[in-house]
Amino acid sequence: MMRYRKEKWQSFLLVLPSILAIAVFVYGFIAWTMRVSTSAWKGLLPDYTWVGLKNYIDLFSDQRFMVDIRNTLIFTVVFMVGCLVVGFFNAYLLDQGLRGENFFRSLFLFPMAISYIVTGVVWRWLMNPALGSRLSGLNLLFDKLGLDFLINKWHTTPGWGIAFIAIPAIWQMSGYTMALYLAGLRAIPDELREAARVDGASEIQIYRHIIFPLLRPVTLSAMVILGHMSLKVFDLILAVAGKQLSLDVPAIYMWQTTFDGYFFGRGGAISILLLLSVAVLIIPYLIYTLKSEPEI
Amino acid sequence: MKSKKLAMSVLALLVVFSILLTACGQAAPAPATEAPAAPQTEAPAATEAPAAKKQVEVFSWWTGGGEAAGLDAMIVVFNKKYPDIEFINAAVAGGAGTNARSVLATRLQAGDPPDSWQGHAGQELIGTYVKANQLEPLNFLFEQEGWLKVMPETLIPLISANGNIYSVPVNIHRANVLWYNPAILEANKIAVPTTIDEWFKAMDALKAAGVETPLALGEQWTVMHLFETVLLGTLGPEKYNALWDGTLAWNDAEVTKALDNFKKILEYTNSDAASLTWQDAAQLVVNGDAAFNVMGDWAEGYFKELKKAPRTEFGWAPVPGTAGTFQFLSDSFVLPVGAKNRDAAIAWLTVCGSKEGQDAFNPVKGSIPARSDADKTLYDEYLQSAMDDWAKDIVVGSLTHGVVANDSWKTEINDALGIFLTDKDTAKFQAALQTACESSGPCSK
CATH class of the missing domain: 3.40.190.10 (Periplasmic binding protein-like II)
Structure with missing residues (x-):
C-alpha cells in the first residue's frame, strides 16, 4: 500500500512540470485571449476597457470575415473529400498485395514529413498562374503535352481560388489518410470477406456492405484530424499566395489585424472563434474515444 | 502497468524539456543584445574595453543587402565622431520589419525601449508610438542642427504631430x-x-x-x-x-x-x-x-x-x-521617452540627420538623402534626378x-x-x- 502511494506521488511530481507549463502557456493564455477579445484594445498599449461581445458581433458584419468563413468552408470540404478519396484509393491499391508495398507506402507518406511552408513554395512554382507568353510550372507542362484545356489560373481563379490551395494540402496529407485506411483494412478479418463471397456477394457489394461500414471509425478519426488542420490553415496559404484578401482565412486575418493593424480586441475575438470551431470538432470526438477506450 | 506509468512520466518530462528548450532557443538572441547594457551599471573586470564606456542601442530591421551596408557605413561615421560611445546594432531580421515591430512592441510594453529605433516617418510612427506617449519631440534637435533649413518645408508637417517633430528622416524614397x-x-x-x-x-x-x-x-x-x-x-x-x-x-x-x-x-x-x-x-x-x-x-x-x-x-x-x-516615404529614427542612454541616442540622431551620415548611408542603400544639400556626385543618374525633384517639388506622403x-x-x-x-x-x-x-x-x- 505504502509503495503504491509513494509511486503515485512520484509520478505526480514527474507530470507536475508539464501540468504547470500547460496550465500557464495554454489555458492561461486562452483565458487572457478571452479577456482581450472582450476589450477595446486597439493600439500599441493594452486597453482593457470592457466592451462585452462587441468585437464578436462586429466580426459578423465584417466583410473580410465573411470571405474568411466562405474560404474556410470551401477549403475544408475540398481538402477533406480529396484526402479521404485519394487516401482510400491508395490504401485500396496497396491492400491488393502488390510487390514493393513498403516502398509505395513510404512514398505516399513522405510528403507529410515536409513542412507546409516548403510544400507551399514548391506548389507556388507549380501552380504559376501566368498565361500567354509567360506560361510556367504545370501550365507549361500541360501546354507541352497538348493538354491546353487543363491550363488554368489556379489559385488566382476569381471566387474559387481557395479550392486550388487545397491541392497541395491534399498532396501532403492524403498519404496520412492512406496509412489510416490501410491499417483499417488490415484489421478487417479475411473471414468476413470470404463469408460474403460464399454468400455470393460481388466485390462492390462487399465494399458497400462490409468494408465501408467497418471503416467508419477510421473515417471519423481522419475527418476530425483533417478538419481541425484545415480550420487552422495559415502557413500553406501564406507560402503559396502571400497576403491577399481573396485567399484570406481567419488565421491570416487574425495575424494581420493584430500585428499590422494593432486591433488586439478584434484579433482576440477571431482567435477565440477559431478555438471554438476546432473545439466543436474535437471535443465530441475526445469524449467518444475516452468512452470507448477501456480503463487502464 | 508499472512500465506504462514510467513511460508516461518520461514522456511528460520530455515534453516539458522540449518546451523549455524551444523557449530558451527563442530567448537566446535577446540576452545577446541586452548583455552589453550591463557594464553601464557595474563594470565587469573581464572586459577589455575601458570601464564605463557609453553605449547606444539602435534597433532596426536593416539586416541585409544595401540597407545593412548603408547602416554599417553610417555606423563608421558615428564611431569616428563619437569614439567614446559604443554602438550596439540591435537589428531584427524578417519581412519588411514585421518581426522587428512585434519585438519592439513587446519591449515597449515591458518598459524596456531601445535607445533609438527605425520607423517609417509619418503616421506609422505617430499613430502608434506618439499616441502611446513613447516618443520625445525632436524640435530642439532640428533647430539646433539647422535641419529645418535643409529639409523641404512641405516635409516637416508630414513628420509632425501637433507642431512637434518626432523623427529624423535618414533616407527618402519616391513612391510615385x-x-x-x-x-x-x-x-x-x-x-x-x-x-x-x-x-x-x-x-x-x-x-x-x-x-x-x-x-x-x-x-x-x-x-x-x-x-x-x-x-x-x-x-x-x-x-x-x-x-x-x-x-x-x-x-x-x-x-x-x-x-x-x-x-x-x-x-x-x-x-x-x-x-x-x-x-x-x-x-x-x-x-x-x-x-x-x-x-x-x-x-x-x-x-x-x-x-x-x-x-x-x-x-x-x-x-x-x-x-x-x-x-515620399522615409526611414527615420526616433528618441524614446525614457531612453537609457539619452545623450548617446541624441548623438546618434545627430549623425542620422547630418550631411556626412546621410551621404554615407544613401548611395549604398540606393535612396536619396532627406537633406537637399548633399553631395550629388556620390549618386547615380536616377538618384540625381530624384534629388532635383526632392529639392523643388511639393512633398506629399505615401x-x-x-x-x-x-x-x-x-x-x-x-x-x-x-x-x-x-x-x-x-x-x-x-x-x-x-x-x-x-x-x-x-x-x-
Whole structure:
C-alpha cells in the first residue's frame, strides 16, 4: 500500500512540470485571449476597457470575415473529400498485395514529413498562374503535352481560388489518410470477406456492405484530424499566395489585424472563434474515444 | 502497468524539456543584445574595453543587402565622431520589419525601449508610438542642427504631430514613379504619358498593338501602392493631403472619379498579379513583357542588380498626373521617452540627420538623402534626378509606406481594397474607405 502511494506521488511530481507549463502557456493564455477579445484594445498599449461581445458581433458584419468563413468552408470540404478519396484509393491499391508495398507506402507518406511552408513554395512554382507568353510550372507542362484545356489560373481563379490551395494540402496529407485506411483494412478479418463471397456477394457489394461500414471509425478519426488542420490553415496559404484578401482565412486575418493593424480586441475575438470551431470538432470526438477506450 | 506509468512520466518530462528548450532557443538572441547594457551599471573586470564606456542601442530591421551596408557605413561615421560611445546594432531580421515591430512592441510594453529605433516617418510612427506617449519631440534637435533649413518645408508637417517633430528622416524614397520600357514605347510610337487620360490612351494603343500586359502589377500591397499614386494623380497634392487630415471626405465626388480611374487602370494589368512579388512585376517591364509598372524607386536598385542600363533598358517619369509632386516615404529614427542612454541616442540622431551620415548611408542603400544639400556626385543618374525633384517639388506622403495613415487605418484601407479587388464595386469601396477614415482616421462620423 505504502509503495503504491509513494509511486503515485512520484509520478505526480514527474507530470507536475508539464501540468504547470500547460496550465500557464495554454489555458492561461486562452483565458487572457478571452479577456482581450472582450476589450477595446486597439493600439500599441493594452486597453482593457470592457466592451462585452462587441468585437464578436462586429466580426459578423465584417466583410473580410465573411470571405474568411466562405474560404474556410470551401477549403475544408475540398481538402477533406480529396484526402479521404485519394487516401482510400491508395490504401485500396496497396491492400491488393502488390510487390514493393513498403516502398509505395513510404512514398505516399513522405510528403507529410515536409513542412507546409516548403510544400507551399514548391506548389507556388507549380501552380504559376501566368498565361500567354509567360506560361510556367504545370501550365507549361500541360501546354507541352497538348493538354491546353487543363491550363488554368489556379489559385488566382476569381471566387474559387481557395479550392486550388487545397491541392497541395491534399498532396501532403492524403498519404496520412492512406496509412489510416490501410491499417483499417488490415484489421478487417479475411473471414468476413470470404463469408460474403460464399454468400455470393460481388466485390462492390462487399465494399458497400462490409468494408465501408467497418471503416467508419477510421473515417471519423481522419475527418476530425483533417478538419481541425484545415480550420487552422495559415502557413500553406501564406507560402503559396502571400497576403491577399481573396485567399484570406481567419488565421491570416487574425495575424494581420493584430500585428499590422494593432486591433488586439478584434484579433482576440477571431482567435477565440477559431478555438471554438476546432473545439466543436474535437471535443465530441475526445469524449467518444475516452468512452470507448477501456480503463487502464 | 508499472512500465506504462514510467513511460508516461518520461514522456511528460520530455515534453516539458522540449518546451523549455524551444523557449530558451527563442530567448537566446535577446540576452545577446541586452548583455552589453550591463557594464553601464557595474563594470565587469573581464572586459577589455575601458570601464564605463557609453553605449547606444539602435534597433532596426536593416539586416541585409544595401540597407545593412548603408547602416554599417553610417555606423563608421558615428564611431569616428563619437569614439567614446559604443554602438550596439540591435537589428531584427524578417519581412519588411514585421518581426522587428512585434519585438519592439513587446519591449515597449515591458518598459524596456531601445535607445533609438527605425520607423517609417509619418503616421506609422505617430499613430502608434506618439499616441502611446513613447516618443520625445525632436524640435530642439532640428533647430539646433539647422535641419529645418535643409529639409523641404512641405516635409516637416508630414513628420509632425501637433507642431512637434518626432523623427529624423535618414533616407527618402519616391513612391510615385512610373517605370517604363523605352523600347516598347518607341516601337509603338508612344510618348511617356503625363496625364491619366494620356496614360489610358497609351495603354489602349499598346493593347491594340498586341502588348499582353500594358501595366505590370504584383501582390496586394503593390496594388495599394498603385492606388495611392492614382489617388494623387487624380486629386492633386492639396486634395490628396486633405483626405489624410480629414478636411476632405472620402465620399467626395472627386474621390469617386479617382476610384473610377483606378478601376479602369486595373483592366490593363496582368491577370496573375496576385501571385507576383514587386520584383516579379518590375521585371516584366525590363524583360519586355509589360510596358509600365508603378513602383517606388527601390525598383531602380533592382534594375541595376539585373544589369539593366538606365534610359535605354528602363525609363522613369512621375506617375501620370503627379508631375511636380514628390510622394515620399522615409526611414527615420526616433528618441524614446525614457531612453537609457539619452545623450548617446541624441548623438546618434545627430549623425542620422547630418550631411556626412546621410551621404554615407544613401548611395549604398540606393535612396536619396532627406537633406537637399548633399553631395550629388556620390549618386547615380536616377538618384540625381530624384534629388532635383526632392529639392523643388511639393512633398506629399505615401499611404502604403506609412506616412499619411496610421497602421490601423492602413489595414482597414487594405481590407477595403482587398474586397474591391474581388468584387470591383467602386461605390462599396468608397463607402468602406469613408468608414475606415471614421473608425481609425481623423474623419468624424
